[in-house]
Amino acid sequence: MDYALAIEGAPETVPGGTGVLLLHPSTGETDRIDTDFLATDTDHFLVISTRTTAREVEQKLEYYDVDESRAVILDTLSVERGYSRRSGEKVHYVSAPHDLDGIVSQARNFLETHDGKLRLTVDSVTELAYYADEQEVYEAMGELLDLLAEYDAVGLFHLSKEVHDEETTEKYVELFDGTVDLTADGSVRCEF
16 A cells, blocks of 8 residues: 655655654654644554643644544653543553553554554654663664554654764664655755
């Protein structure tokens, strides 16, 4: 199954199983690319949020006019921050942002229980690395990429260029099928 990308400079479509790394200078600039990615050619999508709460994700989707009925949100922050939350049909929680097994398990559950064209986004890999061991985060991202291939889905993974050293960034670039490099002036360079 092919998926339209709607990212300037990227291929028009990519096959299911494709993982895209979004390199960026600051988090605010990523919203436009992220929401275009989620809104295009999609039946259902999962937002794995390690940077903002589910409520903030919902506000972002509404602001960018993304169809929220297609969204499932995995909030990794609220429980650790002390908010008592119960998972529902559209919003799920893990105990803490460093619960990588829980994150991978929730992604698998989403992919198993939804049909059609499926996307996921991880916002952000960099944030995960604040909470968990860098190598464990890298391995968990590899597991998520394997799930994309298994379920014929596509994913967009955020990584800040300002935080990681060149060696770490390059290691992630090599893990993914394509890279979208967002510069400080808002221009985009893609390599697939």
